[in-house]
Amino acid sequence: MLAQRSGPRSESSLSSPDGSPLPAPREPPGRERSPADWMETSTESEDGYVLREIERVREELAPRFGPARPSRAPEDSHRWGAPSPYLEERLNVARAMAAQLAAEASDDRLVAPGVKSALESIDHELGRASAELGFVRTEAWAEEYPDGVSWRVPGPLSPLPAHPVVDRRASAIAPHHPEDAGPVGPPTGSFEDFTVARYNRTVSALHSRRRALGWGTVAAAAGISAVLLYLTLRAHEAVPVIWLAILPLIWMIPVPFFAAGFRGTHRILRQGRLELPEE
């Protein structure tokens, strides 16, 4: 962890909201000090640097940020390999067992609360794992990557901050705990609700009313314009002075923009390419 945070600290004018000095932020990994840089640094700046480093290490050791951060060791950056040929069979066995347990749990009133929903969640996840396994097998990707890059694909046990790792669809079965909703839950719009199904329903509805939208716009525009025209003609206004006459022309400026927008909107909807394939 310390190695990750090593490197020279620039003199920073940062301060906390209460005015007390804060340690400078971490330097990016690419800006770490090289031996050549060390040679070029004056003794005075080295002393200052060492003192700052001591101060920083002291800060690191203080329980300021909670538990230590996991290191970025090479084992952290695992790569995908070919799935085991027996994986599917094992998944099927596990799924059958989970389904059996869920069925038995429904008959037994003595089963601890939550076990049944947990078993259903397991069953659901196993089903997904089978589907993803099939997907991985159909995709032939070469495994060539630049060195030094940490591929942060989280493992099944890596933490997801402040939120339960539960599929929203599964959570319809599992009991909901509002206290797990994360820090200061928003009044509306939780990201767990943003599913492909909901998206497809939205864009499909938009597609389905495309013609009504188009013709409705034309009809309403024509109707309003006709009324305005009627009122104007009926008023029998005199021809205005020329400087006054240019004022209404300002209304005409955005007409091409709106016309292009109307045409573009319907062109996108007509192409009908917004829906996504569902699971």
Added chain:
Amino acid sequence: MKRPTVIFQVTAIGKNARALDATARSVLFWLRNTPRIGFRYLLWLVVEPEGYWSAPEVYDRLERAGARVMVVPPAYQTPLGTRGKARALQYACDERRRLGLSVPWVWVYHQDEETCVGEDTLAGISDFIRSGEALVGAGIILYPIDWMGTPSHVQELTRSFDDLRVLDSMTLPGNPTAGFHGSHFLVRADVEDSVGWDSEGYAPTEDLMFEIRVRARYGSVFGVLRGFAYEKGAFSLRDQLRQRRRWMHGVLHAVLHCHELPLRRRLTVAYSGLSWFSALPSVVILVASIELRYGPLLDVTSLFTGFIWVSMILAYIEGFRLHSKYLERSVSLPRFFVNGVVGALIDVVAPWDALITRPSLGDFIPKDYPAAPSARSPKRSTAGESAY
């Protein structure tokens, strides 16, 4: 064929820590729960030092969960000395080059600190990369998060329906109505890094400059990114005004200072700005028509007035319908109408406000709900502080 990698890059000052936390968690959550996404991922949080120090525990927690927190060093400078968000974006470009990630199989999905993703977003990204039809993709943004039905929130609904116009324009040669996004867009890393974000001084709308440069260098390589992104609107009318003002500053900056803008494109961008400017005089003239008599001229203009009115009203109705499956809070029709009018008036005034103000790096827009007291009164710009 190499397995693609998507870098989910959140670029922000970082002071809206709760919003950014939710954004990062949405990425992590849906990466685990979206089946059949055909890419690896990296989650980068590119923030300014003051943002990091506003909530270090949040960033450390996210880092433990798999995100990589990149604090832009205060001393970092680009060759042309750009400032603001473009500087942070350029820093991320430099990091990608250093790590060997500026390659055709790496893609960058750009997010603001309040750009949450859903299952559909990830499925759309996967689909876009798989299709290989374009190098840059942008999609529709909804604003359901923390939606309260305030005037600025009602006004935001219209942007989602307008995104259909944006997508069409963006995919056409020349982008005739100047459509693009600063978030919810996907770009191939080598394309982004070859174009970069560096420009002289402060570019208020760095996304517009980026789109101009990509188009100038690669041509019409833009496609539609399916799937929504989910954001939140400005909480107050003042914030809405500052946001829109910044957009107009960006348009003016592009028209007046962007040397890479071809003449034809410069005219279309200028016309888009002019259309927006015309809104306020139109309202004034409409009110004045009660007293002044324009006479037979209205015979001509009234033919088009109906079309413009209907188009504007339709944006509210369809914008609301797009959001209807996501909003848990509803407002009465009269309130919706009044708030819509108030929100529209702010949009009408904003470009003119841009004429009498200067682009400011200190335009920090709170996105955390409820807004933190410190966020309401941000300090004046320091070296690293910027308007995002």
